[in-house]
Amino acid sequence: MRYELLKILTVDDNQHMRMLLGEILKAVGVREIFEAADGAAALRLMHGQAVDIVVTDLSMTPMDGIEFMRKLRNDSDSPGQLIPVIMLTGHSTAQWVGEARDAGVNEFITKPVTARSVIDRIWRVVMKPRPFVRSPTYFGPDRRRRVEQRYQGPWRRASDPQQQGLEIELG
Secondary structure, three states, X not given: OOHHHOEEEEEOOOHHHHHHHHHHHHHOOOOEEEEEOOHHHHHHHHHHXXXXXXXXXXXXXXXXXXXXHHHHHHOOOOOOOOOOEEEEEOOOOHHHHHHHHHHOOOEEEEOOOOHHHHHHHHHHHHXXXXXXXXXXXXXXXXXXXOOOOOOOOOOOOOOOHHHXXXXXXXX
């Protein structure tokens, strides 16, 4: 992968975490790294600077990662509804992960962060992107990671009448 072509925004209220992420990204060849201390600052930066990937923390003030994701994915003036977002979190409970997933996060990294986990998630969002789905209650990457051909339950994609109105957008 050509890491030197990527423009990556790191969003975290902890300057040391932004520095750590920056060093990891530089080590694999990323040349353009931007920083923001919270979701509001990230959105402002993104209105003036195109980025390819966002790596954001979940817990920040004044705008946390969940609110940032909701604005990025759903606001009419969003600077990049389809930009892949990797969320860092020390809150790896099912509730927090589910809330972030439902806000439209592409990938997760549980703290403590390792270089391998950062590189792996960047590779995934670039090399194995999931299509985006729009429904009345959700916009973001398809939350299903695989298709189970043998599944015959009530939520089958092609036969589920509740799937009417579902749109898939390729990012």
